[in-house]
Amino acid sequence: MKSNGILNYAAVIITVVVIILSSAFCVFAATDDEYLVSAYDVTVSLNGDGSAEVVERVDFTFYGGFNNIMIPIAKSGDEEIEIEHVYMQRKGKLIECRQLKAGQWDADVFTGTYSLIDGSDSISVKIYGSFYRSACTVFLYYRVKNAVTRYGDVAEYRRMHIPRSWETRISSINIAIKLPEPVPAKDVKYWLHGVFIGNWSFTDSQVVRYDVPNTVPGEYVETRIVFPQSLVSECPVKSKALHLRRIMEEEREYQSSDKSDLLKAREAAARKAGQRALYERLKQRAGIVITVFSVLLILGALYFIVTTQKKLRRNGKMPAPSDFRGIDRFDPAEVRMLVSKEDTGARAMFGKLMELASRGCIGIGIRRNPEGRPRFVFEVANGTGNDELTDADRYLLDWIRDIASSSHEFDPIQLFGFTDSDEKAAMLKAFYDGWTGKVKEAYYRRNILDESITRYRNTGIIYSIVLLFLGFVIPVVFTAAAGYALLPVGLGLLVYSLELRKLTVYGEKQFVIWKSIRQAIKKGSVSAGRLPEWMGSCAALIGYGAALGAEKEAARWIAEHIGEVCGGCPLCSMMKHENLNGNELFRAVRNTVGMMDEAISTAGYACTALHNAATNYM
């Protein structure tokens, strides 16, 4: 019940954290202006038939990633737009884009293609490419039919060059509209709509120029020119009536209007610019704070490691003994725990079985598989031994007796029968955990470990979890790359903390002793005279050798000195009977340990899932 409460509490905390972090996304969200037009140059040549040849050069600057650009071309009344060429810049040179027809399934929508999207009041040119935080220039060549409206008294060119629907900031707008023929300035009237600030002029008796510094979303650029209708003699007359007065009246009305929509657009743009600046400032500050915070956390981890290392070194170095005869008796499983940081495993079990065999509690034999690979088997009916058995010894003997049942022989291959199903795997794991539990109880009673380090270990584990958690959260939520450094530091600290242990003075002494014994076995410098009597038999020696990870050297030594040492232990008798040399003895040990390891590991892995199921009580 209590754990349910804690878990539910944790769920509530997590939900609150996420909601808070979600709002952080809004604060730290990227700016809306992910691209802008840095320059927009238009050249229009009006023809005598009322059509216009238009060349647009559009310079884009991208702050985000895009796979296409959309350029709207306004269309009104009777106008017809014919796109002639589209060029885009790629790798420093201009490439001509290929048009994709609507529904053209076999087209490759790659860089250098474009499609046209026909709307009611505009045509959009969608140019495909890969644009990411870069600049790109696009050239559009198109023809506008019926661009000029011819009346009885004047001809009118009126065109929305930058429609209101183009919701982006556009800078450096330059439009040059060339009349069909030169004409006196007094005969030409020209206006600019959609922006507050702009210059317009009539030059070279033929060209009307408009210069607008910039537009913001909500503004537009519309040019209107009125000129003698005789310049477009081939253009059909739309209306023979006189329209100049009406046009002048419309312009007077426009000039005198409040243009509140344009004002609002400017205000909105200014507000957005302010927000963007604030966002950038906040982002920069947050980046610095997060980086400093991450560095401090990493330094904290390093400080923790240095502090614990100092604490671990206090016992000083112990001298290695030259003679092992008077050492305290440890059984192979305890030796394994001592030298492998409290790990047991198949080596501990094998070592224990061989030690029991050396005491006459069980017998040993050799079996071979069809390929001739040897392994040990243990006869449980033979010999009861007259030594006092510990709880762990009795538990192990009872267990292998159960497995052996009527055959009175425990063959490690029988352990694989326990991996057939999850239930049997759980049984094997339970047996094994029961035995290791008793071994550990006895081990901890020996005053090997210094409990004072436990606090540091637990602190290190929790701190490493915090680092790992923040290592995932900080880079994703705050886009601070420094946060990623918390991941390897957290992982390293976790491994360090899990391995952390401090031995008592006694424990340190025992560790040095058994390390020395391992060294002696590996170097082949061990001799019966140097070892304690309870390690003197070959069976015990191979058991301790396996626990120490020196079974190969132990096997070799036994084979070389067979019969000299113990005068007929079960292992010696078996080796003579089976004609085993050192190499085969080692292979038997390796195969037996390997089988036990695989069976126990597989059962352990299967039981992890069952354990997780028990905790997922839905």
Added chain:
Amino acid sequence: MSPLVENIIWMIVLAGFAVCLGTVFLPADKSRKTYLKLILTGMICRYILVFYMYKSGTEASGTDGLIYHQVAKHVAEQLKAGVPIWNVEYKYTWYTVLMGIQYAIFGVNRYAASFTNAFIAALSAYVLFRTAYGLRFGWKKSAVISMAYFFMPSMTVWTTDTRKESVTFFIIILIWYLFLRILQERDRRISKSVVYMVLVCILLWISTLLRIYLMYTLGGGILVALFFYYLRTRRKISFVFGAMVIVTFILVTYSTILVQMNGYHALPLDRSKGGDENISDEVDSILNIIMSKDVAEAINGFLTQPHLDKVSSISDISGNIFAIAAVVIEQILWYICLTVAIFGTINAILERDPYMLGLLAFIVAYSLINALISEDVGETYYRYRAAIVAPVLLIADYRPFLNSIKSLIKGRTGTVA
């Protein structure tokens, strides 16, 4: 037969088939009926969405889905003309061949193709359920995971249109399910698992046909899982299967990936008039894109976009309040899922759980590739991220993490006599 009647038959047959498969595939439980009713409800929602999506006609609706439909029609024509399946000309993705086969057999019917995608989405839910169940999540929790996946609004959309997403997600989930079966096989004889292993290798190849880099991410995750599996269990099947995956990598790379890359639609190749770039030129472009990206921002974008304030500006749903609300809710739930998944991730590291570590490796590899290569557009990230939703749902659990921490802290006593 009128098109409406034909569509009704398709809907009924596929829904009925999905329910039948559910009774076979799902383990018995008192909640199974409710679960199947929910599956039916989800399929009906998808059917309604199909009619809404194609309200302007099947030849004018959609973007990628429309293109695949048109390619599939061409594939169907080839098949009817007697061209063998292995020789058909297709574009973009092998999914168009699957659609083309359906069109060739049953006639061109984009509605039917969408209904089939809805059916495949239901199958994905079943397989995801079995995966969660195999990971010992319990019946109800497994059902919650698969229903969360099945009813996610974005999943509903991606797996309803005639896009490849439905098939792609199904392949990904199926691979991870089969791999779990291999890991959990108790019999030491490798022959028992060979069928699954061969099937996984074939599915890895198919995944490449759907999305060119998918094999490497899935196979990489499998190799990571096998590595940790060997450390935990010492079983030799790890080497055998690992070797099979590596051989699959090599064979598929040379036979499929390198062949396809030259015409791959997602690469920024130059197809302008006179454009003549080849793969080696474009590798430079791809590397330039990667080098110019802010990695932290790219990963943030891939995992979290579209951000809540940007949802309304997604072009496909702009102005649609219902759709915007659905996406906002989904994003919040996704953020919660991601946060909880952190605990699951840490637990996987603590426990050195081979399967979970493999899943994590797949998620990380897939996310990195897409974050670095994909266009930096929220909508694109949103769609590509959908492939890792199911794996993240499997990892998103904080209870095992809290239990692991408790047992770690209690675990060692070091008592003094």
